[in-house]
Each structure stands twice: as structure tokens, then as C-alpha cells.
Amino acid sequence: MINKENFKLSIIIPCYNEKDTIEIILKRIIQNLKNYKFLNYEILIVDDCSKDGTIQILKKLGNDNKIVIYFHDKNLGKGAAIQTALKNLTGDIVIIQDADLEYDPSDYDKLLTPFFEANADVVYGSRFLGGGKYSRVHFFWHYLANKILTFICNLFTNLNLTDMETGYKVFKSSALKSISLKEKTFSFEPEVTIKLSKKKFKFFEVPITYNGRSYDEGKKIGLKDAFIALKTIILYSLIG
Structure with missing residues (x-):
């Protein structure tokens, strides 16, 4: 059991072309941590070779000793960014935080x-349990693809998740470090779920707030990622 009064929180922020949101999400994270008195924390930002000016913004943040920034020389994907951070984090609990504003640190x-x-x-923070402050409604086909992928993942893992593809995933660092992550893209989501379920770790879900973006607003995940996720589920369910 982790002691609430004496633990270190690591927040991983994979970041790619988020110049309009990266400073805002950082301010929200830090303000929320002050509200809940999480005094011992680190924020690990991994820029995945942004091209829109995000890098220049991040380089100005280097004077905060609680924020560590890593830069990829080429665009590798969300999973690769998480792997870079995982090699360097020192916390007891790890939160994956997207660099956009879809997920609210108040959760x-x-x-x-x-x-x-x-x-x-x-x-896992579920967008479908209800109980968050709000959930933006759009993208029926994303919703359907998510439900299908979650259902298939549940079949292979014998879990009863409602939202396998959620961006809010939180782990004991010891659990996350106990597996070898290979996937470099959004297929991190099913890979980490399957590999941790095989080790019989205890999974929980809680309801979260969700303010999903449209493609015009910068959403990156698409239909091809759903097919890659399906392939990933089958691959790691069969070979581990």
C-alpha cells in the first residue's frame, strides 16, 4: 500500500505539436498539485520532434527543477515518448498526461x-462510467471503435474495462517497470493493458471529465490507429 502522506508522483507528458496547449496544461497540473498538496512530484515532458514551435516554448521552461524535458530527434510516437520518460522517472506512482486539454488534472x-x-x-480514467464533471459529445465512430477495441481486449485479458483506450492511465512505477514496452505509437494503450493484466496486477477504473478535440482542433488519432491497436491486442495476447 502506498502511503498518501509520503510518496512521489511522476507525471509523463508525451508532446507533439502542442504549442497552443502545453503551457496551459502545465499551469493546470501545477495548480492542481498545489491544491491537493502533492509536494513531492516531477513532470517529465518528452517532445517527439515537434515542428510547430513547441520546442522553443519548452526550452524556456528549463529553470524549474521539478520539470525535466527530453527531446526526440525524430518523430517516433506516443509509446516511444513514454518509454523515454520511463527510463528516467523516480516516482512511486506514474500518471500519463496528454499535452492537449482533453484530460483535466483536477481528476x-x-x-x-x-x-x-x-x-x-x-x-484507468474512464470516459464512459459517468460521474465526471462533463464529457464532450462527438465522434460516434471513434466511440464505436473504442468500444469494439475495449471489448476485444477484455476477451483476451478477462478484464471488464469500459475504456481501454483512455489517455488517463496511472500505474505504480514498480508495475510499469516490470514489463518491457515495445510499441512506439498509440498502440502503447493495448500493449500496456495486456502485459500488465498477464501479470495479474490489480486494475481499477474511475470516472473522469473529458473534453475531446475535433480534428480541426488538433486531434491526432485516426482510423488506422484502430486497426493497429487491434493487431497489437492479438499480437501480445498470443505471444506476450
Whole structure:
């Protein structure tokens, strides 16, 4: 059981072409951590070779000793960014935080509670449980693809998740470091789920707020990622 009064939180932010949101999400994270008195934390930002000016913004943040920034020389994908951060983090609990504004750091308290009260190993923030402040409604086909992928993942893992593809995934760092991650793209989501489920770690879900972007607003995940995720589910379910 992790002690609520004495733990270190690591927040991983994979970042690619988010010049309009990266400073805003950082301010929201830091303000939220002050509100909940999470004094011992680190923020690990991994820029995945942005081309829109994000790098220049990040380089101006180098004077904060709680924020560590890594830069990829070429665009590799979300999974690769997480792997870079994972090699360097020092916290007891790890939160994956997207660099856009779709996920609200005010949900950190809900995401962390199962670690303190139920000895959770893994907590997923579900957009479909209800109970968040709000959830933006659009993209029926994304919703359907997500439900199909979650259903198939549940078949292979014998879990009962409602939102396998959620961007809010939280782990004991010891659990996350116990597996070898290979996927460099958005296929990180099914890979980490399957590999941790095979180790019989304790999964929890909590409801979260969601303000999903449109493609005009910068959303990156698309239909081809759904097919890649399906392939990933089958691959790691069969070979581990």
C-alpha cells in the first residue's frame, strides 16, 4: 500500500505539436498539485520532434527543477515518448498526461485514491462510467471503435474495462517497470493493458471529465490507429 502522506508522483507528458496547449496544461497540473498538496512530484515532458514551435516554448521552461524535458530527434510516437520518460522517472506512482486539454488534472485526486485505499496497481480514467464533471459529445465512430477495441481486449485479458483506450492511465512505477514496452505509437494503450493484466496486477477504473478535440482542433488519432491497436491486442495476447 502506498502511503498518501509520503510518496512521489511522476507525471509523463508525451508532446507533439502542442504549442497552443502545453503551457496551459502545465499551469493546470501545477495548480492542481498545489491544491491537493502533492509536494513531492516531477513532470517529465518528452517532445517527439515537434515542428510547430513547441520546442522553443519548452526550452524556456528549463529553470524549474521539478520539470525535466527530453527531446526526440525524430518523430517516433506516443509509446516511444513514454518509454523515454520511463527510463528516467523516480516516482512511486506514474500518471500519463496528454499535452492537449482533453484530460483535466483536477481528476488526479480520483485517479490516485485507489492506490491509497485499495492497494491498486493500475488505475484507468474512464470516459464512459459517468460521474465526471462533463464529457464532450462527438465522434460516434471513434466511440464505436473504442468500444469494439475495449471489448476485444477484455476477451483476451478477462478484464471488464469500459475504456481501454483512455489517455488517463496511472500505474505504480514498480508495475510499469516490470514489463518491457515495445510499441512506439498509440498502440502503447493495448500493449500496456495486456502485459500488465498477464501479470495479474490489480486494475481499477474511475470516472473522469473529458473534453475531446475535433480534428480541426488538433486531434491526432485516426482510423488506422484502430486497426493497429487491434493487431497489437492479438499480437501480445498470443505471444506476450
